[in-house]
Amino acid sequence: MHVRITRLEISYEDFKLVAENLSMPPSRLTALIGPNGAGKTTLLKALAGLQKLPGGAVYINGQDLSRLKDSQRTRLVSYVPQEFSTAFNYGVLDFVLMGRSGYLNIFASPSASDYRQAEAVLDYLGLQRFREKKCLELSSGERRLVLIARALVQDTEVIILDEPTTFLDIKHEMEIAGLLRKLVEEKKKTVICSIHSLDLLPKLADQLVMIKNGRILASGPTPEVFRSDLLEKLFDFPLKVDQINGHVVVLR
Amino acid sequence: MNGLKNNKRQKYILLAAWVLPSILLFLSLGVGTYKISWAEVFNTIRSALRANQNLNLSPAAANIIINVRLPRILLALLAGSAFAVSGSVLQSLFRNPLVNEYVLGVSFGAGFGAAASLVLFSRQFPPQVAAFLFGLLAVFLVMTISEGARNSMMAVLLTGIVVSAFFQSLLSGVEFMASPYALQALFFWLLGSFSQVTWPDLLWTGPMVLLGLFLLIRMKWRINVLSLSDDEARALGVNVKKERFLVIALTTLITSAVVSVSGIIGWVGLIVPHAVRGLVGADNRLVIPVSAGLGASLMLLADDLIRAFSPYEFPVGIITNLVGIPFFLYLIKRSKKSWG
Numbered sequence: 337m338h339v340r341i342t343r344l345e346i347s348y349e350d351f352k353l354v355a356e357n358l359s360m361p362p363s364r365l366t367a368l369i370g371p372n373g374a375g376k377t378t379l380l381k382a383l384a385g386l387q388k389l390p391g392g393a394v395y396i397n398g399q400d401l402s403r404l405k406d407s408q409r410t411r412l413v414s415y416v417p418q419e420f421s422t423a424f425n426y427g428v429l430d431f432v433l434m435g436r437s438g439y440l441n442i443f444a445s446p447s448a449s450d451y452r453q454a455e456a457v458l459d460y461l462g463l464q465r466f467r468e469k470k471c472l473e474l475s476s477g478e479r480r481l482v483l484i485a486r487a488l489v490q491d492t493e494v495i496i497l498d499e500p501t502t503f504l505d506i507k508h509e510m511e512i513a514g515l516l517r518k519l520v521e522e523k524k525k526t527v528i529c530s531i532h533s534l535d536l537l538p539k540l541a542d543q544l545v546m547i548k549n550g551r552i553l554a555s556g557p558t559p560e561v562f563r564s565d566l567l568e569k570l571f572d573f574p575l576k577v578d579q580i581n582g583h584v585v586v587l588r
Numbered sequence: 589m590n591g592l593k594n595n596k597r598q599k600y601i602l603l604a605a606w607v608l609p610s611i612l613l614f615l616s617l618g619v620g621t622y623k624i625s626w627a628e629v630f631n632t633i634r635s636a637l638r639a640n641q642n643l644n645l646s647p648a649a650a651n652i653i654i655n656v657r658l659p660r661i662l663l664a665l666l667a668g669s670a671f672a673v674s675g676s677v678l679q680s681l682f683r684n685p686l687v688n689e690y691v692l693g694v695s696f697g698a699g700f701g702a703a704a705s706l707v708l709f710s711r712q713f714p715p716q717v718a719a720f721l722f723g724l725l726a727v728f729l730v731m732t733i734s735e736g737a738r739n740s741m742m743a744v745l746l747t748g749i750v751v752s753a754f755f756q757s758l759l760s761g762v763e764f765m766a767s768p769y770a771l772q773a774l775f776f777w778l779l780g781s782f783s784q785v786t787w788p789d790l791l792w793t794g795p796m797v798l799l800g801l802f803l804l805i806r807m808k809w810r811i812n813v814l815s816l817s818d819d820e821a822r823a824l825g826v827n828v829k830k831e832r833f834l835v836i837a838l839t840t841l842i843t844s845a846v847v848s849v850s851g852i853i854g855w856v857g858l859i860v861p862h863a864v865r866g867l868v869g870a871d872n873r874l875v876i877p878v879s880a881g882l883g884a885s886l887m888l889l890a891d892d893l894i895r896a897f898s899p900y901e902f903p904v905g906i907i908t909n910l911v912g913i914p915f916f917l918y919l920i921k922r923s924k925k926s927w928g
Contacts, residue, residue, distance in 0.1 A: 386819050410825030421817035423683045424870035430812070437813045438825020442834075445809040445873060470869075490824065 338362050339383060339494055339526060344392035346378055353378050353550040355392075360528055360543065362493075365520045367541035367558075368530040371571055374547040376530040377498055383528055384415035384496045396494055410438030414487035416497040420479055425472045428463070428482055429454060435489030450489075457488045461515065477508025484515065495519065497529035501536065509533065513540050534575070538562055538584035546570050598868050605881030609665050612888050616661045617653055620895045624649045655787070663785045664891045664904075665884040666797045667846040668856060672883020673804055674839035675857020676864065676875050680815035681835055682744055685865075686919055688857035689723075689843045690912075692744070693751035697726025698844035699852045700755045700762065703774055707766045716792045719844035726751050727836055780853035780905020782891055793845045800842035801880060804835070808876045811835065815872075853905040855912020856883055862919065 339360040346353045353375040360366040360383075368376045381387040383394055385401035394401045396412045404412070414435070422431075429451075436450040446454075458464050463485055466478060474482060480500055487495050500516065501509045513536050519525040520542070531537060537544065537558065544561045546553040548570055554561050567575045567586065576587040617629045628646070632653045675688040682692075689695050701722030705715040729751045734743035759778070766774055777784065804811075810831060813821050818828050847853075860883040861875060868874040887904075894902045 381819065384823055386822055406822060406827045407825045410823065415819070415823035417817070417820055421683070421820055422815055423685060424680065424815055424865075426812065426870050430871050434813050434816070434824055437810070437821075440809070442810050442831060443803075443806040486824075 338395075338397055339528065340395045341383070342392050342395075344379075344382060344394070345390060346375075346382060346387060347390070351375070351550060353382075355379060355382075355552050358545065358552060358555060360526060360545075362526050363520060363524040364542040365516060365527040365529070365540060366543040366545060367537055368528070368545045368547060369532075369534070369537065369570070370547035370553075375550040376547055379545075379547065380496050380498050380528065380530060381415070384413050385409045386415060407438050410490065410492070412492055413494040413496060414490040414492040416480075416483045416487045416495065416500060418498050418500075418502065420471060420483070422471070425470045428466045428469050428471055428474070429458070431471050431482060432458065432485045432489050435486040435491075438490065453491070454485075454489050457485050460488070461485050475508075477504050477511065480504065480508070480512055481515070484512070488519075493524075494526045494528070497527070499530050499532060502532050509536070516540065534567070534586045598874055601867055602874060602878055602881075605878040605885070607881075609881055609884040609888065612885055612892075613661055613665065616664075616888055616892050616895075617657050619892045620652070620657060621899065622648075622652055624653065629653060659785045659787050659790050660782045660891070661888060662790060663782045663793070663846070663849060664888040666794060667782070667850050667853060668860075668883035668885065668887025669801055669880040670797050670842035670846045670883075671853065671856035671887070672860035672864075672879040673801055673876055674843045676861035676872065676879045677804055677811055677835060677839050678857070679861055680811050680872055680875075681832060683815055683817075684744065685862065686745060686858070686916070687748075688855070689839065690852075690854040690857065691748045691752075693726035693730050693748050693755060694723040694840055694843050695847055695852045695854060696752045696755035696759065698723035698840070698847040699778065700759045701844065702848040703759055703762045703778070705848075706777075707762050707770050707774060714792065715848040716796060716845050719848035720796075720841055722755070723840040723844035723847070724837060726755055727840055729754075731836075776901075776903070777851040779903035780851040780908070781901060781903040782850055783901045785849055789849045793849050796845035797842045800838045800845070804838050804842075805877055805880065807835065808872045811872045811876065851903075851905060853887075853908050855908050855916065856887060858912055858919070859915050860886060862915075 341355050341358040343357070344353070344355040368379060370376055378387060382389060385394065385404070389402060399412065401409055432454045433446045433450060436446050436453065440446065458467060461481060461484070463481055466474065466482065471479065471482065484497070484500070501512050504512065516527050516529065517540065520527055531540065541558045543556065544558050545555040546561065546566060553570055554566050562577060562584070564575060564577045567577065578585055578587055614629070618624055618626050628649050632650045635650070636654060671689065678687050678689060678692060679685050698719035701718035701720070702715040705711060705713045705718035730744060730747045734747040763771060763774060810826070813824055813826050814828070814832060814835065816824070821828050861879050864875050864878045864882055868878055890904050890907055894904055
C-alpha cells in the first residue's frame, strides 16, 4: 500500500514539523533518520493516524486517514511503539491478541479465529516459546518482538515502528532488522520506521527520509541518499560513507 | 473465553467466586441478634417463593428475614461487587493499581450528592441520581485537572485527594445545615453501613448496579486494551475518549448507586482486585468477573461478622477503612514491582 503525505504541519510549544509531498512506496522499508528531537516520532504518529493534523493529510492507498473511523484506520495501518505502556503483567498470547481489537465490537472478546490468527503469527515469528510467559518478564528484545507480533495480528499492510532497534544488544538488533526485511520481502508489507543505527541502514532500508529540526532534509532511495555530505549535514558531525569488502560502512 | 478454557484452575476460581455469594446469601439470613433457626430461614424462603402459607412461620421471624435481613444482604452483595469491579476497572483504565473510586473522589462526590439530596431537598431529588451526578463531576474534575501532567499517575492520585477533600468540605457544609435529627442519621450513614436499607431503596439501587455490572463485565476484553497507553489503544482501533468516558460513567453509576444507600465504604475496590490478580493474573476477562463474586462475598462476610458479634450496629465502613488504609500503604511501598 502506498503512503503519501501532502503538506503536513504540526506545531508544539516551540517546535514545528513540516513535511511536504512525501511518498513511501508499497512493499518497501522506509527508514526515518535524524538527530534526537528532529520530529521522527511525531511524523510516525501522523503517518499512523494518531496525531491531530492542523494542516495537510496522510493518504494510504488514496484514503485520507483523518476521515476514517478508528476501526477502519486500524485495518490499514498498525503502530509499534518503542516500549510497553501497561502496568499489568498480561500473558504474551493475551497481549498479542489485543491486535484483533479493531475487529471486535466494544462488548466482544476474541473468538476462536482470533486465537488461530495470533497463534499463526507467534509460529511465523518463532515466538511460541514465549506463549505462556508474562509480558513484563521478557527482555527488551523479546518485548519488541511481541509488540511486532501484535501489529502482525492486526493484519495491516502498513506497519509503522518507532525505533524498533534502539537500546537492543547486537543479537536482538540483527534479529529485529532481519524480521523487518522478512516482512517486506515475504509478506509484502509496507514498513516505515525510525532507526538510529547508521550501520544498519544500507542493508535494511529501501528508502530514507532524513529529518532535521522538523524539516525534511532529503528523501529517496537509500543508495542515492545515504551519502557522506547529507549525513554530515543531518547530524552536524563528520561522517564518511565508505565500502569495506563490499559492505557500506559509516566511518566516524 | 477460548484461551481461558484450558486453564482449569482459573475456571474453578471463576466458578467458586460466583457460587460463593449464593451460598453466603442463604447462610447470612440466619445471622443476627434475633435467633432464627436454619429451618425457619428455609421455610420462610419456600413460603416467599411459593406463597405457601401453611408452614407455621413465626410472623416476627418471617418479617425479619424478608424485610430486614434480605434487603441488607442483597445490598451488601451489590456493594461488594460494585466497589470491587469499579476498583479493578479504574485501575486498568488509569494504568495504576493504586486507583479506586475512593482515591478518585467518586465516593465523596457521590456522598455529597446523596447527602445534599437527603438534607437539603428532603429526597425530592432522588439521592441515587444526585450521587451519580456528583460522582461523575468529581471524577471529571480529577481527570481534567491532572490531564497533561508529566507524572500522570501521581497527578491523578494527588488531584483525587484534593477533589475528595473539596467534596468532604461541601459535605461538612451540608452537615452544618442539617437539623439535629437529620445530622444524626447523616453521620451514621456517612460512616458506611447497610443497616438502614429498605426494599424501595433497593428498587432504585439494584437495577442501576446490575445494569452497570452487566455492561462492565461484557466490556472486560476492551478494558484490557484500554489499559494500554492512549496512542497504543487508538492504534489498535479503540475510540479511547468515547470508551473511556463510557467506562468511567458506568463505574460511577454503580459506585454512586451504592453510596447513596450505604454511605461511604472505602478500600474494597483496592483490596479485592489486588487479591484477585494474585489468584488469576492480570487478564480482565477473569479479574472483573472474579472481583464481582469475591467482592460481594467479602462485603457480606464483613457485614455478617458485625451482625453476629456486635450487639449494636457497628458501621462496616470503619472496618474497611481499618483494613484498607494499611493495605494501601503496603501497595505504595511495593509499587515498583509489576502487578498481576
